[in-house]
Amino acid sequence: ANKHKPWIEAEYQGIVMENDNTVLLNPPLFALDKDAPLRYAGEICGFRIHGAGVPFEAVILDKATGEGLIRAKEPVDCEAHKEHTFTIQAYDCGEGPDGANTKKSHKATVHVRVNDVNEFAPVFVEKLYRVAVTEGKLYDRILRVEAIDGDCSPQYSQICYYEILTPNIPFLIDNDGNIENTEKLQYSADRVYKFTVTAYDCGKKRASDDAEVEIQVKPTCKPSWQGWNKRIEYTPGAGSLALFPTIHLETCDEPLWNIQATVELQTNHVAKGCDRDNYSEKSLRKLCGAASGEIDLLPVPSPTANWTARLSVHYSQDSSLIYWFNGSQAAQVPVVNGPNAHAGLSDHFTLSVWMKHAVVPGKGRREEETVICSTVQSEEGYSHYSLSVHGCRIAFLYWPLLESARPVKFLWKLEQVCDDEWHHYALNLEFPTVTLYVDGVSYDPALIHDNGLIHPPRQEPSLMIGACWTEEKNKEKIKGSENSTDTVQGDPLSIHHYFHGYLAGFTVRPGSLESREVIECLYACREGLDYSDFDSLGKGMKVHVNPSQSLLTLEGDDVETFNHAIQHVAYMNSLRFATPGVRPLRLTTAVKCFSEESCVSIPDVEGYVVVLQPDAPQILLSGSAHFAHPASDFESPDGIPLFPNLQITCSISHQVEAKKDENWHSTVTDTRMSDEIVHNLDGCEISLVGDDLDPEREYLLLDGALLQQRGLELVNTSAYLTITGVESIAVYEEILRQVSYHINHGAALYERKFHLSCTEMNGRYSSNEFTVEVNVLHNMNRAAHPNHILSSQQFVHRGHHLPPELSGHSLASTHNNPMVPSAATVIIVVCVGFLALMVILGILRIHSLHQRGVGQEVPGAAESGHTSTGGKESDMFWDDSALTIIVNPMESYQSCQERAAGSIEGRAGEGMEDEEDSTDSETPDSPDSHDVDDRHIIGKSNVSHRY
Structure with missing residues (x-):
């Protein structure tokens, strides 16, 4: 009878090699049965392994002794599984050969460890290592090479040491792969070192493929901006152009915690401070939709406007008139007395002026200088206002009613006031609201003072430019001088606060205000610095652009982020026909380091933007160049149109890149293509070839009312006929087709030649000279x-x-x-x-x-x-x-x-x-x-x- 169960150990530890399938167990695998030596009941028939996917099997070696063996079903991989755990159970042969009433032992746990074999060689992470170092230094570590081993055991998977195979080089490598130089490297001796390294694992197996190391020696590092061009070419119409697309800051490994950079664009030599529309002031006002009604306070000297006769006169690049005030001159503008002389000028008007405020050397910057000073009479009484500059401040004093109200002073502190550059100032007064526009950018007052203690000026209409009067003036001034037009060179006690600088285009528009859109269109700069990549601006970066777009400031704390930001600083010019020339450029940088002793200094970057000559528009006049009509047609009231089928086109020619023709051995020469554009004209002139017109016999006809509707001006003389004013090409075509030639009855005129030419952009571009020849056919009743x-x-x-x-x-x-x-x-x-x-x-x-x-x-x-x-x-x-x-x-x-x-x-x-x-x-x-x-x-x- 089978009374007892087999017995085995509770736990076994086993080892198997990667290249073997026999598991060495500790203790050995034996099963005992107390029914021995009975046949069947005392014999061990086998072992069973429990567990899913166990790659091992157990076999019985001797049924009588119960000795067994565990072996791998197939070769095991240490890299896949280093250890295996499963359970094993022994069973006897039962009570007979049929295995009836078989008994099983308890389950024992078996731990099998797979022993590694050094089958893998070390492999380098990179096949080629490159690094650059600065000459004249000994480095603790220039770079580190790294190799890995695919074996699973620490003995064979670890890299025990590295070796440089190339002899006679000034470098060492340690067991961790760190390479250092044994002597100071010189840029003049060797600029590049190339050598080979290998690696060994702890089983002394060498790397299958060695690694190459390339060390570049750089000259002594100088902290500076790298990768920028001194000359930057800008093609008009290109939009926004990056100034430093590949620039980066070299800090020579000096850690920084703050970087500030300022990009400055100098445009003060271009017209009045920057590139603006090239049209005349009058044409520009029409294009921008500005209303008429402004009064010129500094007109061209004439018998009817002689108060500017004694002022020093200059001319700007656009031929506009500039007046120089030397600090001891002023212009007394005559005013018309009466309560309705200047309706709306007391509390509802716009002042507009171009100003270049000069700082006098040795003169206190705190002295006030008056730009305009005026007392106005209205139905309610007298009001007073003055505009003055005071250092970098500009102030507007307004006194609504001299009899009862208190004066109010509006102050602005602006860098444009004291930078000795041209700027346009427009002041809108709609009391109690005052808005100042500088170069088309609006500014609200920084301070508003109640100057109730100021003694009111005399109640007498007066207007002075370049200075202001005091009460002493009222006592000493001889009556009747309010209509004087001479420049005042008065006693300092009566006239004070003289202005020192340039003024131009000084106008006042009473009764209504210019809108912000119109002022911006008229006077805003069309060129400047631009930054539009705010979406990708890195963390901690700040960007600021001044209102005139001539100064851009960046601030950050990370070098890489800062490099990315400054690469997106751009120059932009929105004019189709930009003013060509050079715009100097400067990049100034200040850094703060963690170590003040070794902190670096970044030199300035100086370059220039070259605005290329724009492709000139080709204005082409075409039509019938010759015609003949009977004299009776010319004698009709309407005459004969000179240009009945006139065609005006405007196009721009641009270069086309050369292309290689496969059928020819040579390249096709560069050609130019013309693209027709929609543009404006600002003037056309019809002149005569030969003698002038005889007004008693012939003249040119054109409806003046038609021109007035379009806001154009007509000058019709015996020598020429001119039409001026900005308008579209279609309008000029329509008007010129209505110009007629008329001769009086009986005039012995036979032929005439007329030249027609047109201009645009304030005369900057001219058309071809179109010639029309006219023949007069006379009737003759011959017998x-x-x-x-x-x-x-x-x-x-x-x-x-x-x-x-x-x-x-x-x-x-x-x-x-x-x-x-x-x-x-x-x-x-x-x-x-x-x-x-x-x-x-x-x-x-x-x-x-x-x-x-x-x-x-x-x-x-x-x-x-x-x-x-x-x-x-x-x-x-x-x-x-x-x-x-x-x-x-x-x-x-x-x-x-x-x-x-x-x-x-x-x-x-x-x-x-x-x-x-x-x-x-x-x-x-x-x-x-x-x-x-x-x-x-x-x-x-x-x-x-x-x-």
Whole structure:
């Protein structure tokens, strides 16, 4: 009977090698059974392993002793599993060969550890290591190379040491892979060191592939900005252009905790401080939609405006007038007395002025300087205001009512006031609101003071520019000087707070205010620094741009973030036709280091932006260059339009990159393409070729009301006609097509030439000179002539001079056309005329021979209303009429005329004798007497005349 269960140990520890499948157990695997030595019941038949996916099996070696063995089903991998844990159970053979009533032992735990075999060689993480070091230093560690081993055990997976294989180099490597230099490296000796290193694991297995190390020696580090260009080219119309796209800050490994950089763009040499629209002030006001009604306080000196006559005058780059105030001069502007003289000027107006405030050396910056000082009379009483500068402050003092109200002073502190540069100031007063615009940017007052203790000025209308008066002035001033227009050079006790600087374009607009949009359009700078990448601005970065966009400041604490930010600083010019030239650029940097002793200093970066010459717009005027009309058309009230089909186009030519043609060995040359653009014109002029117009006989017509509707100005003189004012090309086309040429009835005018040219951008760009030639066709009622044959003979000599205007008229004309036709016209007319004359002469020759035989009326004479005096006279005429006609159609009109002149004069006498002897004349009942009304161009005399 099988009374007892087998017994095994409770736990086993086993070891198996990667290249073996036998597990060495401790203790050995034996199973005991108390039923021994009974057969079957005392024998161990086998072992069972419990666990999912166990890669081991247990076999019985001796049933009697119960010895067993654990082995791997397949080779095990240490790198996959270093240890395996499972349970094992022994069972006996039961009570018979059939294994009935088998008993099992308890379950024992087996721990099997897979022992590693050094099958993997070390492998370097990188095949090539590169690093740059600065010369003249000994480094504890230049770089670290690293190798890894794929074995699982510490013995074989760890790298025990590294080795440099390249001999005779000044470098060492330790067991951790750190490379250091054994001597100071010199940039002048070797700029690059290249060597090979290898690695060994603790099983002394060498790396399969060695690593290459490349150490670059740099010259001594100098903290500075790297990777920037001194010259930066900007193409107009390119939008925003990054100034430093690849710049980075080299700190020479000095740790920093704060970086501040300032980018400054200098544009003070461009016009009035920066690039603005190139239109004139008047044209610009129209483009920006500014309302009219402003009063010029500093006009051009004239007999009616002489208060600026004694001021020093300068001219800016855009030819605008500038007045210089030297600190001892002022301009007394005459005012009109009366409560309604300046309606709205007391509490509702806009002051506008260009100002360049000069700082006087040695003069206290705290002294106040008055720009304008005014007392205004209104229906409510007298009000007073003044605008003054005080160091870097600008102040506006306003006294609503001198009798009752208290004065209020508005203060602004602005760097533009004291930077000695041009700026535009516009002040809107809508009491109690005051807004100051500087270069189109609005500023609210920083302080508002109640100056109730100020003694009120005298109640007398007065306006002074460049200074202000005191009460002493009221006592000493002689009455009647309020209409004085001379510059005041008064006693310092009566006139004080003189202004020192430049003023220009000083206007006041009473009764209404300029809007913010209009002021910005008129005076804002069109160029400056730009920063638009705020979305990717790193943590801790700050960016500030001043209102004039000439100064941009960045601040941060991380070098890499700072580099990214400054790479997005850009220059922008929104003008299509930007002013070309150089804009100096400066980058100033200040850093703060963790160590004050070793803190670095970053030198300034100086460069310049070159604004390239923009592609000039090509303004093309085209249309009919020549026309002829009867004199009656020119004498009509509306005259004849000079440019009925005028076309004006504006295009920009730009270079096209060369492309290589595969079919040719050479490259295609660069070409230029033209793109038509929509643009404005600001003026057109019609001038005359030759003498001026005679107002008593001729003039040009244009409807002035049409121009007024468009806000354009017209100047019509005997020498030229000009239209000025900014408008679209379509409007100028419409207006110029209505310009007419009119001549008075009976005026002996035959031809005129007119030149038309247009400009844009304040005359910066001009069109081609379009020439129109006008011929006046005069009517002539000539009687039928008896010597028609003589006229025909004269016509033979002069026929090849016919202008195209006569090609459809009677060929009996003996008058020259004063116009010089083109070569093509001359050729056509000569050929047609020559053929027609040959046919006519042949017919006349036959008639003449026939007349000579019958002695009767010349055939064909009746056709034209002519009669002959007899056959004898006709025979005599044709006997002398041997003709030789030589025509060169390529000769000019003038040369042909000169050659023909002698022949015509030689026959003139004979022709006159024939006319005197003629007895026939035109009769009332002549069938052709009323039909001979042909149009001719009256010929020029021998003396040339120009009209």
